[in-house]
Amino acid sequence: MDKVTLRASVISGILFLVVIILIFELSPGFSQRIKANPTEKEVSGDKNAKSAVKTMEMDPNDNLDIPIPEGVTESDITVSSNMIYKSVNISFDVKDNTFDVAGVKNTAKQIIQISYSSDNGRIDISISLGGHYNVKWLYQDNHLYVRFFDINNSAVKVLVDPGHGGNDVGANRDGIFEKNITLSVCQKLKELAADDEFELYFTREDDTYSSVEERAAFANETGPDLYVSVHINWYDEGDIQGTSVLYNSLNGTDKGSSYWLADILDRAVVKQLGTVDKGPVEGDSIYVVRYTQAPAALIELGFMTNDNDLNIINSDEGQAKAAKGIYEGIKQALTESNKIK
Numbered sequence: 001m002d003k004v005t006l007r008a009s010v011i012s013g014i015l016f017l018v019v020i021i022l023i024f025e026l027s028p029g030f031s032q033r034i035k036a037n038p039t040e041k042e043v044s045g046d047k048n049a050k051s052a053v054k055t056m057e058m059d060p061n062d063n064l065d066i067p068i069p070e071g072v073t074e075s076d077i078t079v080s081s082n083m084i085y086k087s088v089n090i091s092f093d094v095k096d097n098t099f100d101v102a103g104v105k106n107t108a109k110q111i112i113q114i115s116y117s118s119d120n121g122r123i124d125i126s127i128s129l130g131g132h133y134n135v136k137w138l139y140q141d142n143h144l145y146v147r148f149f150d151i152n153n154s155a156v157k158v159l160v161d162p163g164h165g166g167n168d169v170g171a172n173r174d175g176i177f178e179k180n181i182t183l184s185v186c187q188k189l190k191e192l193a194a195d196d197e198f199e200l201y202f203t204r205e206d207d208t209y210s211s212v213e214e215r216a217a218f219a220n221e222t223g224p225d226l227y228v229s230v231h232i233n234w235y236d237e238g239d240i241q242g243t244s245v246l247y248n249s250l251n252g253t254d255k256g257s258s259y260w261l262a263d264i265l266d267r268a269v270v271k272q273l274g275t276v277d278k279g280p281v282e283g284d285s286i287y288v289v290r291y292t293q294a295p296a297a298l299i300e301l302g303f304m305t306n307d308n309d310l311n312i313i314n315s316d317e318g319q320a321k322a323a324k325g326i327y328e329g330i331k332q333a334l335t336e337s338n339k340i341k
């Protein structure tokens with residue numbers, strides 16, 4: 001190849017690239033990948049999780065700052081995350097406006113990849129993190145500020161496990177899925193505990209599946225003071241109802257045991273929900289109860305097979321009460337074990 005042909009092919013190559021980039025940028029369903037990392041697991045789900053903090057200390061060198069288009073309000077923004085899979089999803093409708101990807105300022109060292117996509121005015125921002133970071137966000141003056149916290153820096157922490165997720169819907173009656181109720185209760189719980197002296201974090205805050213083995217391994221890796229799993233019960237060989245909390249009988253009944261936590265949570269939840277009290281129930285065969293090293297309990301809020309229980313746990317009010325009960329139980333357990341005052 002001589003110099004002239006080489007230059008010509010370089011120029012046509014560049015022109016070709018420019019055209020490709022223009023097509024890419026101008027197409028309505030554009031997708032811009034800032035840094036490729038094909039090994040990261042893709043996250044699916046309906047991204048209905050929502051949580052915010054009232055105040056957040058800012059650090060210009062450690063924030064993700066997303067400019068939110070005019071007309072989009074805080075309630076239009078959905079932020080969901082999955083600590084096990086180290087992923088965060090942010091989405092909102094741009095309404096009649098456009099979203100300026102170039103206006104995003106990222107100084108958060110925890111982020112290894114951000115990708116953007118848009119579909120019919122819906123902007124989706126997918127973030128992959130380099131570790132199991134707890135995600136907090138604050139909406140202020142048309143900016144969404146997102147920060148990522150190392151859970152190991154929290155003195156007192158509780159891992160909350162909304163049961164099931166993704167293709168594993170859990171109990172299912174007439175299209176009411178256990179996975180959605182458990183997530184909703186845990187989101188309300190997160191809001192209740194937003195400003196407390198202990199930190200709550202979650203095995204999932206979106207509609208993503210992870211196995212019980214992954215959940216227990218995540219708990220044992222991060223070492224919470226308590227582990228609280230939330231489920232809905234199912235029994236179709238008779239109509240039984242009520243709240244029960246499963247515990248690991250192999251670890252005694254002393255303060256700090258699985259039984260001790262189950263008993264506290266059972267009383268606190270029943271007090272709020274007004275359900276039949278079935279008490280702590282031996283749950284040695286339940287993986288997360290048995291293999292989590294922290295005091296672990298699995299709450300069965302009620303029976304989906306029972307109309308009365310289902311009415312309670314499938315209502316917004318009932319889910320708020322369940323969250324309040326779990327919140328009060330967690331606070332009592334942390335107080336009794338002198339983790340908080």
Ligand SMILES: [Zn+2]
Pocket residue numbers: 163164170171178231232
């Ligand atoms: Zn379940």
